[in-house]
Amino acid sequence: MDIVxxxxxxxxxxxxxxxxxxxxxxxxxxxxxxxxAKQMSISPDSVTKRLLSAKFKVGVxxxxxxxxxxxxxxxxxxxxxxxxxxPDKQPRERQHDGxxxx
Numbered sequence: 001m002d003i004v005x006x007x008x009x010x011x012x013x014x015x016x017x018x019x020x021x022x023x024x025x026x027x028x029x030x031x032x033x034x035x036x037a038k039q040m041s042i043s044p045d046s047v048t049k050r051l052l053s054a055k056f057k058v059g060v061x062x063x064x065x066x067x068x069x070x071x072x073x074x075x076x077x078x079x080x081x082x083x084x085x086x087p088d089k090q091p092r093e094r095q096h097d098g099x100x101x102x
Contacts, residue, residue: 003018004079005029006025006079007029007079007080008025008028008076009076009078010022010024010070010076010077011076013075015058016054017050019050020054021075021076022040023051023054024051024054024067025076026039026040027063027067028067028071033048051063051066054070058070
């Protein structure tokens, strides 16, 4: 199951619950705990507990480290980033010969 919040997409895996992932994504979008709580319609203490649980699961101690480790592990990704399609399956006019001019 994928969750998209702002410019980030998260895949709920065995590591994070859906609400933990939501809290992580909101923090990845630069929201404070208080702002995330308002967005999630829960108390700031509840957001803090979800983030604490997520931090414990990946072995980090700060929200910044949680976001970075979640990104490194592939739990979250930039939602605006897309993997280019296989060049062999592109129409000829969209293929490039690999010539680079500086």
